[in-house]
Amino acid sequence: MAKQTRKKKNAFLFEGSDWSFDTMSRTYDAIEEIAIKDLGLEVYPNQIEIISSEQMLDAYSSIGMPLMYRHWSFGKHFVREEQLYRKGARGLAYELVINSNPCISYHMEENSMAMQALVTAHAAFGHNHFFKNNYLFQQWTDAGAILDYMEFAKGFIAKCEERHGHAAVEEILDAAHALMDHGVFRYRRTPRGAPHKEKARARERQEYEERTFNDLWRTLPSPKGGVEPSEAEVEIAKRKKNLRLPEENLLYFLEKNSPVLESWQREILHIVRKIAQYFYPQKQTKVMNEGCATFVHHYIVNELYDQGRITEGTMLEILHSHSSVVFQPAFDDRRYGGINPYALGFEMMQDIRRVCTDPTDEDREWLPEIAGNGDWRGTLRDAWANHRDESFIQQYLSPHLIRKMRLFVLSDNEKDDHYTVASIHDERGYENVRRTISKNYDLGMVEPNIQVVDLDLRGDRQLCLQHTVRDGIALADKGRDEVLKHIRRLWGYDVVLRGVDNLTGETVYRTSTTETDAAA
Amino acid sequence: MPNFIDRRLNPKDKSLSNRQRFLRRARAQLKNVINQSVKDRGIADVDGRQVVSVPTRGIGEPRFQSSSKGGKRDQVFTGNKEFSAGDRLSKPKQGAGSGGGKDAADGGEGTDDFEFTLSREEFLELFFEDLELPDLVKTNLKEVIAFKPRRAGYTVSGAPTNINVLRTMHNSFSRRIALHRPKQRDLDAIVAQIEELERGSDQDDTATQRMAELQEELTRLLRKRKVVPFIDPIDIRFNRFERQALPNTKAVMFCLMDVSGSMGEREKELAKRFFILLHLFLKRRYDKIDIVFIRHTHEAQEVDEDTFFYSRETGGTVVSTALEEMLRVVYERYPTQEWNIYAAQASDGDNFSGDSEKCVRMLDEIVMPLCQYYAYVEILDDREADIFKSSDNGTALWRAYQEAGKSWDNFQAKRISRPSDIYPVFRELFAKQNKSADTSGKARA
The missing domain is CATH 3.40.1350 (Trna Endonuclease; Chain: A, domain 1)
Known part of the structure; x- marks a missing residue:
C-alpha cells in the first residue's frame, strides 16, 4: 500500500513551490513532449534565462531587448517602472520572451515552480512557435541575426558618443525615437539592390525602349481633352519620381535624402529604423501572439494534469494565474481598460477548437471552411501562421463568441451630442461588430x-x-x-x-x- | 533539454548609465525642484533619500499620435447589459468619458509630474553642484599634508620587524647553491657510514683507512658549512617604505552661538539650519569631521549638541569669550597641521559695549590665521530685516565685523531673517569664485 502511494508520488514532475534547475529541466521535457508531439508546434531551440526582478526592470525599460544602446529615455522608463513596482501599483511580468534564434525567454527567479512550468509552456513554446511560424515575423524579422545586430548597434552608438559627444548623439537619437512609429515599411521591403544590377536593369530598359521606338505614338492626342500638363507640373512629377515620393517611411527618407546629416548620423537613423521594423510585427499581432501563447499553456498544463504529472495544488495555482490573465471586465467596470488581448485571443482560439470539433448550425453558416473539420490543431496552426490581428478577427470571430463576450459597437460622432449604439450582439449586428473590432486592430487605421x-x-x-x-x-x-x-x-x-x-x-x-x- | 542560463549573478545596475543620462537630461528641472524643496522643507531632513517630482516637460518623448477627441469613430466594448442597436447615450460634459475609454488614457505620456527617488549621492551632487569651497590662496598655503608610508621595493637595511622573509630566503637559497654548501643529507650519510664501520667487526687496514678518509671528509664538510652559513647578513632584505604625501582629510567645525536671553527659539532654529548646511557641505569634502559646539553668554563653554540648541541660559553677552574658548579647544585638541579648521558663528548682533573691538582684534591677530574659513551670520528680526538688509549700519558687532571682512578674504558676514534666506546666503558664502561662468549662463537665459 505504502509502496503504491510512493510510486504515484514519483510520477509527479515536482511538488511544492520551490524550483530547481533539476525540476525545471524535467518539467521542460514533459512540456516539450506535449507541445511537439501532441500540438505539433515547431519552435526555435530554447534558451531559458533566470533573472532577478531588477534585471526584469532593466529588460522592461530597454524595450525588452537583452542588448540595447544607451539612451536617457530608457533610464526614465526604468525609473518609472521601478516606482510603480516599489509602490506595488504594478507587478512584474513572469516572463519576457525575445524573438530570436535561439529563442531567449527570461523567467523571474521569484516564480514558484508551478509558475515556471506555466511560463515555460507560455513563452518557450507558445510565443516561440508563433515567432517562428507567423508570416509577418518570417518576412520582416531575422531572428537569427537580431542579437548580433543589437550588439553592433550598441557598440556603434557607444563609439559615436565617444567621438562626437553625448549631446550630439542624444540629439539624433531623440529625433529618431520621435519618428520610430513612422520608421517602418508597411507594405514593401526595403528596396535593396546591388548597384551593378540596377545599372544593368536600366540599360536593359533603355535598349528595350530604343528597340520598340515608334514615332507614331507622339501623334496621339493627349488624354485630358487636349490640355497638356504644364511644364511646372511635369517638373514636379519628375522630381517626385526621382525621389520615389510619396514615402511613408520618414526615417528611411531622412536617412537617404537629408542634405545635412553626416554618415554616422545616418547610420543611427538606420539602427533605430531597423529596430522599429523588427518590432512592427509584434505590434500587429498582439491578440494572436498572446492568444497563441495562452492557448498553448492552457492546453499543456491541462494535459499534464490529466496525465497525473502535476499535483492538484499546482493546478490550482496555475488556474488562478491563468484566469487573472484572461480576465475581461465589462465596459462599466472600474477595472475596464479596453479589450484584453489575452482574453480575446484565448477565447477565439478556444472557440476555433470548438467550431472544429463540435460545430452548431450557426457555425457551419459563418465559418464553413473549418466547421466540423475535426482537425483543430492544424486549423489553429494555419491561423497562427497566416494571419495578423486584423485579418484573424475578420476571419474567425464567431457570433457565438460575440454573444459570449457581449460585444457592442458605440459610435461617436463629433457633431452629435450623444453616442449611438451602432450594433450589438444580435443577428443584424454580428457583421458590424466583427468589422469594427477588426478595424480597431488595424495599425494602418489606428496610426x-x-x-x-x-x-x-x-x-x-x-x-x-x-x-x-x-x-x-x-x-x-x-x-x-x-x-x-x-x-x-x-x-x-x-x-x-x-x-x-x-x-x-x-x-x-x-x-x-x-x-x-x-x-x- | 533547453539551454538554462542563470543570469541572477550578472553584474547589477545594468541600466545605471541610462539613469545617469536621464538625470543629466533632467538636470535643470531637478535643480529647480531641489532648490525649492530646500527652501520649503526643514533642512534637517535634507540629508537622505529624496523623492523629487519633475515636470514631464523637457523629458517628454513626443510622437505623432491620433487625437483622442473629435472626428467620427467606432469603438467596440464588452459586457453589454441593456443596450440595443440605435440607443443613444448622452455624452458626458467633460473629457472623453466612456466613449473615449482607454484611448484617452493611452493617448499620451500623461501630463502629471514625473515622480521618483534620488539616491543620497545623486541628491547631494545636484545640491552642491555650483557650491565650491572658496578658492583662496590661504587654503592652498595652509593645505595641511599628512604622510602615509607606502610600500616601495626592498632595502638592505631596516628594522627587524620589516624583514621580508621570502626575499631573504630566496637570496640565501641561491647563495647556498652557488657556493655548494654541504647539505645536511650528505653529512648524515657520512656519519651513518662512520657508525657502520665502528660497529663493524673486521678492523682491517682498508676499514681503518676508509674510516680516516670519512673523518677527514666530515671535518671538511663541517668547516665548509660554517664558512657558508645558512643565512648570511648579505641575504637579508627589508621591506622598504616611502612616505607618501596625502592631503589632509580631517576638518573640525566650530559652531559658536550666542545663547543669551535675546536669542529666542526662532533665532536658534535659524542658526541650527545654517550649521547643518555647513556640516553637510564639509561632509562632502572631508573624510572625518569633528564638530565643536561653543555657546556663550557673558562666559563661554564647550557643550554637547543638545545643550547647545535647547538649554536656556541667562546672562549678558560677551562674544570674545566664545573666541577665547575656541582658541583653547584648538590648542588643546586640534593642531592646525592635522586639522582644517572651519568656524561658523551665529548671533543676534548684541554684544557688551567695547567687546566687539576686542573680537575684531582677536580675529585679526589669532583666529583668522588658524582658520580655513570663518562665517558669521547675524539673525535679524523679521521687522528689522527690511531696515538692515541693504545698509551697512547695524549692531556694533556687525559694524566691527565688516572691518574684519575687509582685511580677510576668508571671512564672511551675512544677515538672515527667514528660513528661506539661509540657502541663498549659504550659496553666496560658498559660491564658486569663477562667477564669470555663472553670469554668462544668465545672460543666455
Whole structure:
C-alpha cells in the first residue's frame, strides 16, 4: 500500500513551490513532449534565462531587448517602472520572451515552480512557435541575426558618443525615437539592390525602349481633352519620381535624402529604423501572439494534469494565474481598460477548437471552411501562421463568441451630442461588430498616416509632409510640433505638415516649423 | 533539454548609465525642484533619500499620435447589459468619458509630474553642484599634508620587524647553491657510514683507512658549512617604505552661538539650519569631521549638541569669550597641521559695549590665521530685516565685523531673517569664485 502511494508520488514532475534547475529541466521535457508531439508546434531551440526582478526592470525599460544602446529615455522608463513596482501599483511580468534564434525567454527567479512550468509552456513554446511560424515575423524579422545586430548597434552608438559627444548623439537619437512609429515599411521591403544590377536593369530598359521606338505614338492626342500638363507640373512629377515620393517611411527618407546629416548620423537613423521594423510585427499581432501563447499553456498544463504529472495544488495555482490573465471586465467596470488581448485571443482560439470539433448550425453558416473539420490543431496552426490581428478577427470571430463576450459597437460622432449604439450582439449586428473590432486592430487605421509628399532640393528645400485625415481625426496637438522640430533637425530645413481629408482632399490644417518658431 | 542560463549573478545596475543620462537630461528641472524643496522643507531632513517630482516637460518623448477627441469613430466594448442597436447615450460634459475609454488614457505620456527617488549621492551632487569651497590662496598655503608610508621595493637595511622573509630566503637559497654548501643529507650519510664501520667487526687496514678518509671528509664538510652559513647578513632584505604625501582629510567645525536671553527659539532654529548646511557641505569634502559646539553668554563653554540648541541660559553677552574658548579647544585638541579648521558663528548682533573691538582684534591677530574659513551670520528680526538688509549700519558687532571682512578674504558676514534666506546666503558664502561662468549662463537665459 505504502509502496503504491510512493510510486504515484514519483510520477509527479515536482511538488511544492520551490524550483530547481533539476525540476525545471524535467518539467521542460514533459512540456516539450506535449507541445511537439501532441500540438505539433515547431519552435526555435530554447534558451531559458533566470533573472532577478531588477534585471526584469532593466529588460522592461530597454524595450525588452537583452542588448540595447544607451539612451536617457530608457533610464526614465526604468525609473518609472521601478516606482510603480516599489509602490506595488504594478507587478512584474513572469516572463519576457525575445524573438530570436535561439529563442531567449527570461523567467523571474521569484516564480514558484508551478509558475515556471506555466511560463515555460507560455513563452518557450507558445510565443516561440508563433515567432517562428507567423508570416509577418518570417518576412520582416531575422531572428537569427537580431542579437548580433543589437550588439553592433550598441557598440556603434557607444563609439559615436565617444567621438562626437553625448549631446550630439542624444540629439539624433531623440529625433529618431520621435519618428520610430513612422520608421517602418508597411507594405514593401526595403528596396535593396546591388548597384551593378540596377545599372544593368536600366540599360536593359533603355535598349528595350530604343528597340520598340515608334514615332507614331507622339501623334496621339493627349488624354485630358487636349490640355497638356504644364511644364511646372511635369517638373514636379519628375522630381517626385526621382525621389520615389510619396514615402511613408520618414526615417528611411531622412536617412537617404537629408542634405545635412553626416554618415554616422545616418547610420543611427538606420539602427533605430531597423529596430522599429523588427518590432512592427509584434505590434500587429498582439491578440494572436498572446492568444497563441495562452492557448498553448492552457492546453499543456491541462494535459499534464490529466496525465497525473502535476499535483492538484499546482493546478490550482496555475488556474488562478491563468484566469487573472484572461480576465475581461465589462465596459462599466472600474477595472475596464479596453479589450484584453489575452482574453480575446484565448477565447477565439478556444472557440476555433470548438467550431472544429463540435460545430452548431450557426457555425457551419459563418465559418464553413473549418466547421466540423475535426482537425483543430492544424486549423489553429494555419491561423497562427497566416494571419495578423486584423485579418484573424475578420476571419474567425464567431457570433457565438460575440454573444459570449457581449460585444457592442458605440459610435461617436463629433457633431452629435450623444453616442449611438451602432450594433450589438444580435443577428443584424454580428457583421458590424466583427468589422469594427477588426478595424480597431488595424495599425494602418489606428496610426496616423503621414507621408513625405514633396520637396524641392534646388529651391528652398522645404520638406512637405502630408497627413491623410481619416474620419476627421486630427493629430494630437501634444507633441505634434515637437516632432516637427525633430524632423527639422534631421532635415536641416523647414518642414511643413498638411492635414488633408481623405475623402474631400481639402486641407484641414497646416503647420510648419517656421510658424511654430515664430509662435515660440 | 533547453539551454538554462542563470543570469541572477550578472553584474547589477545594468541600466545605471541610462539613469545617469536621464538625470543629466533632467538636470535643470531637478535643480529647480531641489532648490525649492530646500527652501520649503526643514533642512534637517535634507540629508537622505529624496523623492523629487519633475515636470514631464523637457523629458517628454513626443510622437505623432491620433487625437483622442473629435472626428467620427467606432469603438467596440464588452459586457453589454441593456443596450440595443440605435440607443443613444448622452455624452458626458467633460473629457472623453466612456466613449473615449482607454484611448484617452493611452493617448499620451500623461501630463502629471514625473515622480521618483534620488539616491543620497545623486541628491547631494545636484545640491552642491555650483557650491565650491572658496578658492583662496590661504587654503592652498595652509593645505595641511599628512604622510602615509607606502610600500616601495626592498632595502638592505631596516628594522627587524620589516624583514621580508621570502626575499631573504630566496637570496640565501641561491647563495647556498652557488657556493655548494654541504647539505645536511650528505653529512648524515657520512656519519651513518662512520657508525657502520665502528660497529663493524673486521678492523682491517682498508676499514681503518676508509674510516680516516670519512673523518677527514666530515671535518671538511663541517668547516665548509660554517664558512657558508645558512643565512648570511648579505641575504637579508627589508621591506622598504616611502612616505607618501596625502592631503589632509580631517576638518573640525566650530559652531559658536550666542545663547543669551535675546536669542529666542526662532533665532536658534535659524542658526541650527545654517550649521547643518555647513556640516553637510564639509561632509562632502572631508573624510572625518569633528564638530565643536561653543555657546556663550557673558562666559563661554564647550557643550554637547543638545545643550547647545535647547538649554536656556541667562546672562549678558560677551562674544570674545566664545573666541577665547575656541582658541583653547584648538590648542588643546586640534593642531592646525592635522586639522582644517572651519568656524561658523551665529548671533543676534548684541554684544557688551567695547567687546566687539576686542573680537575684531582677536580675529585679526589669532583666529583668522588658524582658520580655513570663518562665517558669521547675524539673525535679524523679521521687522528689522527690511531696515538692515541693504545698509551697512547695524549692531556694533556687525559694524566691527565688516572691518574684519575687509582685511580677510576668508571671512564672511551675512544677515538672515527667514528660513528661506539661509540657502541663498549659504550659496553666496560658498559660491564658486569663477562667477564669470555663472553670469554668462544668465545672460543666455
